Amino acid sequence: MPRARNTGRPQSGPEERPSRAGAARLSLYLRCLEGWLREGVATVSSGQIAESLGISDAQVRKDVSYVGSLGQPGVGYQVTDLIEAIRQALGINREWRSVLIGVGNLARALLRYQGFRAQGFRIVALFDSDPAKIGQEVEGLKVDALEHLGDKIMTLGAELAILTVPAESAQPVAERLHEAGIRGILNFAPTVLRLPESVRLVNVDLSIQLEQLAFQVQLHNMP
Numbered sequence: 001m002p003r004a005r006n007t008g009r010p011q012s013g014p015e016e017r018p019s020r021a022g023a024a025r026l027s028l029y030l031r032c033l034e035g036w037l038r039e040g041v042a043t044v045s046s047g048q049i050a051e052s053l054g055i056s057d058a059q060v061r062k063d064v065s066y067v068g069s070l071g072q073p074g075v076g077y078q079v080t081d082l083i084e085a086i087r088q089a090l091g092i093n094r095e096w097r098s099v100l101i102g103v104g105n106l107a108r109a110l111l112r113y114q115g116f117r118a119q120g121f122r123i124v125a126l127f128d129s130d131p132a133k134i135g136q137e138v139e140g141l142k143v144d145a146l147e148h149l150g151d152k153i154m155t156l157g158a159e160l161a162i163l164t165v166p167a168e169s170a171q172p173v174a175e176r177l178h179e180a181g182i183r184g185i186l187n188f189a190p191t192v193l194r195l196p197e198s199v200r201l202v203n204v205d206l207s208i209q210l211e212q213l214a215f216q217v218q219l220h221n222m223p
């Protein structure tokens with residue numbers, strides 16, 4: 001049976017769901033709110049959020065209305081309530097277990113970062129195809145062979161995968177992840193993955209961001 005393509009484009013759904021751009025803004029609001037919470041700020045207005053992110057007040061109010069009827073006129077939003085509501089709306093008020101495939105340079109840097117765990121993303125298993133790496137311990141986890149992928153994903157209850165293999169290996173590995181029951185892949189390999197709709201895909205490519213940055217700087221410098 002031919003597989004539907006999933007290239008990471010937004011899907012249409014019920015109107016009460018935020019768009020992909022709206023969900024990305026909610027993540028940005030969360031970052032700001034967590035910063036304010038650390039500074040001891042108890043309430044904020046939509047205007048303060050809007051100003052700190054350079055977007056309109058109306059946009060913030062519209063996005064926040066998706067997460068619930070929060071905020072009081074003249075008082076604003078309780079920071080803790082808004083954080084909780086956004087985490088719930090984004091589905092990150094729980095732990096997400098992830099596996100990582102391709103324990104190379106990028107993976108080692110990601111594994112050293114403690115912030116993912118603090119946000120509820122726990123990497124529970126590592127896999128690599130290189131026999132020299134299998135059995136090694138990296139940041140407290142033993143690197144496993146790909147043949148154990150299915151068993152481990154099932155026993156550890158992993159739902160997400162981080163893919164840091166070379167571009168040419170990414171598609172076959174992604175297909176194995178799908179077959180093993182993974183529901184979402186964060187793909188760092190610079191290639192377009194084709195997967196069934198049931199697997200959600202987010203691509204991370206810093207080169208694209210650098211290209212965009214260069215373009216913006218060039219535009220800004222134009223007479």
Ligand code: NAD
Nearest residue numbers: 102103104105106128129130165166167169189204205206
């Ligand atoms: P690396 O060569 O250091 O690591 C790749 C690892 O994948 C190696 O350990 C290798 O043994 C393993 N591997 C290869 N084929 C495999 C397979 N079929 N199954 C399991 N493991 C396999 O490379 P790196 O510098 O860590 O980069 C990893 C990937 O991330 C590359 O695709 C690279 O282009 C990409 N990358 C993306 C960004 C970004 O901004 N998105 C930045 C840096 C690197």
